[in-house]
Amino acid sequence: MTAVLKRWESVLALVLVLEFVLFTSISPYFLSVDTLSDATFNFTERAIVALPLALLIIAGEIDISVAAIIALASVAMGLAAEQGAGTGGIVAIGLGTGLLAGCVNGALVTLGRMPSIVATIGTMTLFRGMAYAVLGDRVLKNYPEAFALFGQCYAVGPVSIELAVFMVLAVAFGLFLHRTRWGRAIYAIGANPVASEFARIRVDRYRFVLFALTGTACGLAAVLLTSRLGSTRPSIAQGWELEIISMVILGGVSVWGGKGSILGVVLAALVFGLVTFGLGLMNIPGIVMSIFTGTLLILVVALPALVRRR
Amino acid sequence: MNLFGYQTWSEASRRDLKLAALVLVLLAAVIGRFPDYAAPRNLAGVLDDTAILIMLALGQMLVILVRGVDLSMAANLALCGMLAALFNRAFPGAGVLTVLMMTLFAGGLLGAFNGLLVWKLRLPPIVVTLGTMSVYRGVIFLLSKGAWVNENEMSRDFLEFTRTQFFGLTTLAWGAILLAALFIVALRFSRAARNLYAAGGNPEAAAYSGVDPGRMQFLAYVVAGAIAGVCGYLWVARFAVAYTDIALGFELQVIAACLIGGVAISGGVGSALGVFIGCLFLGIIRSSLPLVGISAFWQMFINGVVILVAVLLSARPRLGTRTILEAPRA
Numbered sequence: 001m002t003a004v005l006k007r008w009e010s011v012l013a014l015v016l017v018l019e020f021v022l023f024t025s026i027s028p029y030f031l032s033v034d035t036l037s038d039a040t041f042n043f044t045e046r047a048i049v050a051l052p053l054a055l056l057i058i059a060g061e062i063d064i065s066v067a068a069i070i071a072l073a074s075v076a077m078g079l080a081a082e083q084g085a086g087t088g089g090i091v092a093i094g095l096g097t098g099l100l101a102g103c104v105n106g107a108l109v110t111l112g113r114m115p116s117i118v119a120t121i122g123t124m125t126l127f128r129g130m131a132y133a134v135l136g137d138r139v140l141k142n143y144p145e146a147f148a149l150f151g152q153c154y155a156v157g158p159v160s161i162e163l164a165v166f167m168v169l170a171v172a173f174g175l176f177l178h179r180t181r182w183g184r185a186i187y188a189i190g191a192n193p194v195a196s197e198f199a200r201i202r203v204d205r206y207r208f209v210l211f212a213l214t215g216t217a218c219g220l221a222a223v224l225l226t227s228r229l230g231s232t233r234p235s236i237a238q239g240w241e242l243e244i245i246s247m248v249i250l251g252g253v254s255v256w257g258g259k260g261s262i263l264g265v266v267l268a269a270l271v272f273g274l275v276t277f278g279l280g281l282m283n284i285p286g287i288v289m290s291i292f293t294g295t296l297l298i299l300v301v302a303l304p305a306l307v308r309r310r
Numbered sequence: 311m312n313l314f315g316y317q318t319w320s321e322a323s324r325r326d327l328k329l330a331a332l333v334l335v336l337l338a339a340v341i342g343r344f345p346d347y348a349a350p351r352n353l354a355g356v357l358d359d360t361a362i363l364i365m366l367a368l369g370q371m372l373v374i375l376v377r378g379v380d381l382s383m384a385a386n387l388a389l390c391g392m393l394a395a396l397f398n399r400a401f402p403g404a405g406v407l408t409v410l411m412m413t414l415f416a417g418g419l420l421g422a423f424n425g426l427l428v429w430k431l432r433l434p435p436i437v438v439t440l441g442t443m444s445v446y447r448g449v450i451f452l453l454s455k456g457a458w459v460n461e462n463e464m465s466r467d468f469l470e471f472t473r474t475q476f477f478g479l480t481t482l483a484w485g486a487i488l489l490a491a492l493f494i495v496a497l498r499f500s501r502a503a504r505n506l507y508a509a510g511g512n513p514e515a516a517a518y519s520g521v522d523p524g525r526m527q528f529l530a531y532v533v534a535g536a537i538a539g540v541c542g543y544l545w546v547a548r549f550a551v552a553y554t555d556i557a558l559g560f561e562l563q564v565i566a567a568c569l570i571g572g573v574a575i576s577g578g579v580g581s582a583l584g585v586f587i588g589c590l591f592l593g594i595i596r597s598s599l600p601l602v603g604i605s606a607f608w609q610m611f612i613n614g615v616v617i618l619v620a621v622l623l624s625a626r627p628r629l630g631t632r633t634i635l636e637a638p639r640a
Contacts, residue, residue, distance in 0.1 A: 062436075108618070117379075117436070118575045118621050121562060126614025132607040234607075239559075242440060255434045287451040287554060294444030297437060298427065305431040 008252035012267035019271065023278040030281060037158035041228065043247075043273030044162040045221040046240060047266070050247045051173045052214040054265045057248055058177075060190040060257030061116040061207060063105060063214050067240035068127035073097040073222035075131045078140025078232035087146045094226070095219040101127055102215015106208035124241070131234040141231035151228025162224050169217075174262035186210070190257030246297050247272050255301075325572045326584045333591050340598045347598065354479050360593030361486035362541050362548075366560075367567040367585045368493050369534035374568055376510040376527045377577035378428060378435035383538045384560040385446035386420045390542030392450045394468075395459035395552035402465035409468065409543055417539015418532050420446060425531030429524035443561070450554045461550040472547045482544060489537075493582035506530065511578030566613060567592055570620040592616070 023030040030036075049066050056063055076097040077090045085093065101123070108119040155164040177183040188196045189203050197203050226232055251268035253260030272293075279289050341348045366383055373380045390413040397404065397412060420442070427438045461469065472482045479487075497503040508516040509526035516523050546552045571588025573580030595616070596609055 108622075112622055114621055115575050118569060119618070121565060121569075122614055122617040122621060124614070125562065125566065125610055125617060129608070129611030129614045133605075133611045136605060136607045242444070245440065246444075249437055255437055285451065285456065287456075288448050290444035291448030291452075294441040294446075294448065296441075297444070298433070298441035301433050301437050302427065302431050305433060 009261065009264050009267055012251070012264060012271055015271050016267060016274065019274045019278060023274070023281065026278075027281045030278070033158045037154075037160065037163075039273060039277040040160060040163045042276050043269050044160075044166045045225045045228075046244050046247060047269035047273070048166050048169060048224070049214070049217050049221050049240075049244050050251070050265050050269055051169055051262065052210065052217045053244060054248045054251065054253050054260055054262065055173070055177060055186055056210045056214055057245075057253050057255065058190045058257060058260045059186045059206060059210055060193060061109065061210065062120065062245070062255075063211065064117065064120040064241050064245075065101070065105060065124035065127055066214065066218050066244055067237045068124040068131070069098055069101040069215055069218035070222045070225065070237040070240065071131040071234060072101060072127040073219045074226045074232045074236050075135055075140070075234065077222065077226055078143075079134070081143045081147070082140060087144055087149070090143070090147060091150075091223050094223040095216060098215045098217070098219020098222065099212055100215070101218070102212040103208075105215065106211030109211065110204040110208045128234070131236075135232070135234045139231055139233050143226070143230060147227055148230060149227065151224045151226070162228070165220070165224070170262060170266050174266075177262055182206075187258055190259070192258075243272075243293075246293055249297060250300055252300075322572065322579065322581045322584065326581055326587060329570075329572065329584060329587045329591070333587055333594065336591065336594055340594065340601070344598075344601050347601065350478060352597075354483065356593050356597045357483040357486070357590075358480045359597065360589050361480075361482040362545055363564065363567055363592065364486040364586055364589040365489050365537055365541050365544075366564045367571065367589050368489055368582060369537035370561075370564045371493075371568050371571070371573050371580050371582065371585050372506065372530040373435075373527075373534045374565075374573050374575060375506055375577060375580055376523065376530045377513070378527050378530060379439065379565065379575075380421075380424065380531065380534050380538075381436065381439040381561050382420070382424060382443040382446055383439075383534060383564060384557040385443045385450075386417055386535055386538040387542040387545060387560070388554070388556045388558075389420065389446045389450050389453075390417045390539035391546035391556060392454055392459070392542075392552050392554075394543040395464065395546050396453065398465055398468045399459060399463045402468075406467050406471045410540060413539040413543040414536050415539070417542065418536035420539065421531045421533070421535015422528070424535065425528035428531065429528040432524070435527075447554065454552070454554065456554065459546075459552040464547070464550065469547055469550055472544055482548065485544070490582055490586040494586075497582050502529070507578055563592075563613070566617045569617055572620075588620075 020031075049070075053063060053066060073094045077094045080090050080093045105116075105120055105123055108114050108123065109116045112119065114122075150161055153161055155161045159167075177186065185196065185201045185206060188199065188201060189206055193203050222237075225237060229236070247268050248260075248265055249255060250272065251260065251265035253265065275292065276286070276289060279286075279292075346352065366387070370380055370383060393416055394409050394413050397409060424435075424439055424442055427433050428435050472480060474481050476484060497506075505516070505521045506526050506529070508519070508521055509523035513523035516526075545557060549556070567589045568580070568585055569575065569588075570591060571580070571585035573585060592613065595612060599606060599609060599612070
């Protein structure tokens, strides 16, 4: 029992329950299926990127360029739509741009031997810069009507397509990380890359694939976000990298690598989304919410450190 | 002592030299196309535009030298800038020196908060400063209630200080030059700087020789914070406006300038001269883009290319154990 209580996931679950109680008592409109369904829209896109990013951070790397990849993919889709591409083509271009950008990151880290934080600070500037260079102050919004499906429609009842995609991916990533030998290898690489190399794990190959995977997820997030908004500006998804990384770390993934679980990340995404939505219900501006997020982020890493000191 | 003989030149000084040559080539190319660029007034303007970046990058360099990173620098700047503006609105007659001391102290305090968390709790610098970045930005909003402080609410002295000229350069440009000179001398000759490099280069060895790497990290954060604080006032006075989002995302430009200047993200390697030249490089590119007829929207893209090329060229074999930013395990 104490082992369960001591797990970070249990703490997150408790916070989630407290949020429900708090927001229900504050607003009579909170606890309805429609409201809750609406609430999921403000975190699913970020949470979809948080899943592969969690794997990347567990493997001891980091990707700061995620939001810039979303912007670049969205611009590519917008340009394709302007040229008259169909819905399928637009989606393919979004995913393809993400994959390509992820491969660039992976190549810089594995072939270029750069520390991932440096490489992705560079590509973040590069990708976002490309979005600005191509688009300037223009707005792209010539999307076909069918394209609105991904971000604005529902799969089953109140479950939006975005939420359904996220749930499927969460299960897939959970199984992949916790039930396959590839998942074990990711933990091993994060805990000790040199030892993993000696254990015949192809460390660089894993790193490359994880960067490519994260890039593709950014492409997917770009499809959903662009479809939901119906327009593309170069500043789209600005600042998301910090929120996505916060989500992953809040989920109990260690920045030192080697530790973390998908369940934690999913719970953290829910906590994050509900807080944003709940504070919105209480008319508290988003920037004040950032005080809460920042404090929470520091507390998450500080609490175990404080406990260890005893 | 053979200060300028080639024998005493380290690998770092040779890299600074190469970077300086590159900047001169760039400058010559721009001047070749546009002779007007060489006008002293224009060059002084470029330096004035780059001054805040230079000062911030010098502070950031200290933090990166000890294997940290300060993502909260721009938020710290914005918060201290707002404090300065609000203080000036409440006490217009208080004088610039008071404002400078106040922002120095406030910024140092915000930096010390980062430093304490990193030193005493051994928290990862990237997470700590990511957190404080959000918190500091939020606090600005609470302080200002989301409102702007505009030029007409600032006193004359407050605004004029950064624009006053001595020998053709603004106070702002002189500030950057003097701070860079101070850093170059202090990093070379002071014992604290030796300890700083030691703590960043090899924390374990530093600890065995009586240097507490955590304490050096703390000091670096305090200095970086104090610089960011003063730059907050300078920024607000120069652009004559203070609001929640000033200098949003500027921390990454500052880190980029450090990387271009040859500071290794893995700690222990970097020079103040290199950072100074790296900032000038960015400044010259930024100011010559409109001349070449490239839209300002390309600036960010070019920054990205420059960072990646700079880092690829100076890439060292990656150490297997260090992946993200590591705290000292001394």
